[in-house]
Amino acid sequence: AQSVAQPEDQVNVAEGNPLTVKCTYSVSGNPYLFWYVQYPNRGLQFLLKYITGDNLVKGSYGFEAEFNKSQTSFHLKKPSALVSDSALYFCAVRDEWWYTGTGGGNKLTFGTGTQLKVEL
Amino acid sequence: DAGVTQSPTHLIKTRGQQVTLRCSPKSGHDTVSWYQQALGQGPQFIFQYYEEEERQRGNFPDRFSGHQFPNYSSELNVNALLLGDSALYLCASSLPAGTGRSPLHFGNGTRLTVT
Numbered sequence: 001a002q003s004v005a006q007p008e009d010q011v012n013v014a015e016g017n018p019l020t021v022k023c024t025y026s027v028s029g030n031p032y033l034f035w036y037v038q039y040p041n042r043g044l045q046f047l048l049k050y051i052t053g054d055n056l057v058k059g060s061y062g063f064e065a066e067f068n069k070s071q072t073s074f075h076l077k078k079p080s081a082l083v084s085d086s087a088l089y090f091c092a093v094r095d096e097w098w099y100t101g102t103g104g105g106n107k108l109t110f111g112t113g114t115q116l117k118v119e120l
Numbered sequence: 121d122a123g124v125t126q127s128p129t130h131l132i133k134t135r136g137q138q139v140t141l142r143c144s145p146k147s148g149h150d151t152v153s154w155y156q157q158a159l160g161q162g163p164q165f166i167f168q169y170y171e172e173e174e175r176q177r178g179n180f181p182d183r184f185s186g187h188q189f190p191n192y193s194s195e196l197n198v199n200a201l202l203l204g205d206s207a208l209y210l211c212a213s214s215l216p217a218g219t220g221r222s223p224l225h226f227g228n229g230t231r232l233t234v235t
Binding site for chain 2: 004032034036041042043044045046049051090106107108109110111112113
């Protein structure tokens with residue numbers, strides 16, 4: 001089974017400071033990892049993904065994430081936070097083992113989300 | 121290029137009724153998944169459709185069923201509604217099967233309230 005943990009319900013950061021939103025995962029095979037952001041009353045917006053290769057992944061709006069296989073973590077980071085970054089952030093995992101290549105196995109398992117609040 | 125579109129945006133139903141939610145995938149996508157997001161929770165996988173067949177299913181009862189049409193659009197049907205079915209229902213689409221590494225693209229969801 002695949003699972004994701006986001007240990008912090010909320011993260012508060014001052015504008016201009018770096019931010020980190022934590023995520024750990026559990027899969028049977030190799031993980032495909034994703035970060036999504038959700039604004040109020042909206043769907044999820046894709047930020048970035050890790051499939052293979054460099055452990056530091058760059059995504060949209062200046063966000064990046066660091067994959068650490070030994071710690072089974074995929075933390076989201078941004079060097080300088082903006083008030084407009086305030087939103088709900090979800091980490092998600094797809095287990096490569098389950099991908100069947102026949103149209104199945106596309107399932108993403110999400111964490112419970114971390115509310116990011118960036119204040120002036 | 122239109123993204124994933126869902127209708128209706130909001131819906132209020134009474135316990136025991138049935139509901140149908142609709143989704144049109146992003147252009148070029150042929151795989152559609154449905155997720156339920158309860159208040160304060162992460163999205164939970166309901167099922168996935170590809171080539172008009174249900175390919176994978178999450179831990180949801182048979183009251184939840186779906187359909188995919190030849191134009192790749194999809195419907196989610198929920199029968200015998202319970203109060204606990206109140207949630208945001210998200211539709212997601214992705215690139216053609218064989219690209220399991222591609223991200224899902226989500227619509228803005230349908231907010232279902234069961235009274």
